[in-house]
Amino acid sequence: AQRVTQPEKLLSVFKGAPVELKCNYSYSGSPELFWYVQYSRQRLQLLLRHISRESIKGFTADLNKGETSFHLKKPFAQEEDSAMYYCALNPGAGSYQLTFGKGTKLSVIP
Amino acid sequence: GAVVSQHPSWVICKSGTSVKIECRSLDFQATTMFWYRQFPKQSLMLMATSNEGSKATYEQGVEKDKFLINHASLTLSTLTVTSAHPEDSSFYICSVAGGVTYEQYFGPGTRLTVT
Numbered sequence: 003a004q005r006v007t008q009p010e011k012l013l014s015v016f017k018g019a020p021v022e023l024k025c026n027y028s029y030s031g032s033p034e035l036f037w038y039v040q041y042s043r044q045r046l047q048l049l050l051r052h053i054s055r056e057s058i059k060g061f062t063a064d065l066n067k068g069e070t071s072f073h074l075k076k077p078f079a080q081e082e083d084s085a086m087y088y089c090a091l092n093p094g095a096g097s098y099q100l101t102f103g104k105g106t107k108l109s110v111i112p
Numbered sequence: 113g114a115v116v117s118q119h120p121s122w123v124i125c126k127s128g129t130s131v132k133i134e135c136r137s138l139d140f141q142a143t144t145m146f147w148y149r150q151f152p153k154q155s156l157m158l159m160a161t162s163n164e165g166s167k168a169t170y171e172q173g174v175e176k177d178k179f180l181i182n183h184a185s186l187t188l189s190t191l192t193v194t195s196a197h198p199e200d201s202s203f204y205i206c207s208v209a210g211g212v213t214y215e216q217y218f219g220p221g222t223r224l225t226v227t
Binding site: 034036044045046047048051088092094097098099100102103104105107 | 113116144146153154155156158161205207209210213214215216218219220221
């Protein structure tokens with residue numbers, strides 16, 4: 003069975019400081035990894051996925067298969083980045099199911 | 113991406129009654145829909161997976177006779193909480209999937225309060 007671990011429940015950083023939200027996973031196959039974000043009183047929405055290798059809102063995430071990690075990074079945090087961030091894993095092989103981590107609440111201090 | 117709506121957005125019901133929550137995919141043919149439960153300040157807990165035209169697959173510990181799921185079409189799934197109790201009070205979220213990517217598109221959620 004797959005598992006996604008986000009070790010930090012809460013992460014507080016000052017505006018302009020770098021941000022790194024940690025995500026580790028365990029799965030024996032070749033998964034697809036996602037970061038979802040949930041702003042206050044809004045629905046969960048996709049932030050980025052590892053296969054697209056793109057930067058969204060200044061965030062990037064690189065899949066490290068050796069360390070089984072998919073950390074989310076941004077060089078300069080903005081106040082509007084304050085939200086809940088969830089790392090999620092899809093096992094592939096035709097399944098649409100996602101396994102979510104417990105989430106990290108990012109609070110950017112002005 | 114897909115636009116997903118849920119109705120109602122908030123419902124209060126009395127203990128012992130049943131309540132139905134609708135999940136609609138407005139512009140996307142959702143072959144698969146998911147129902148989640150989210151407790152305050154916690155992550156999403158998958159309740160069940162439903163494929164259009166077939167019975168839902170429930171996660172361990174989720175009572176299928178209590179949480180009835182119907183996925184009658186590619187754009188509509190319903191979750192009926194039967195004989196609701198206060199402990200069923202929660203935020204229920206649906207999502208849809210079915211495209212060439214493995215992305216899920218989420219609804220805004222329905223807050224159920226059982227008194």
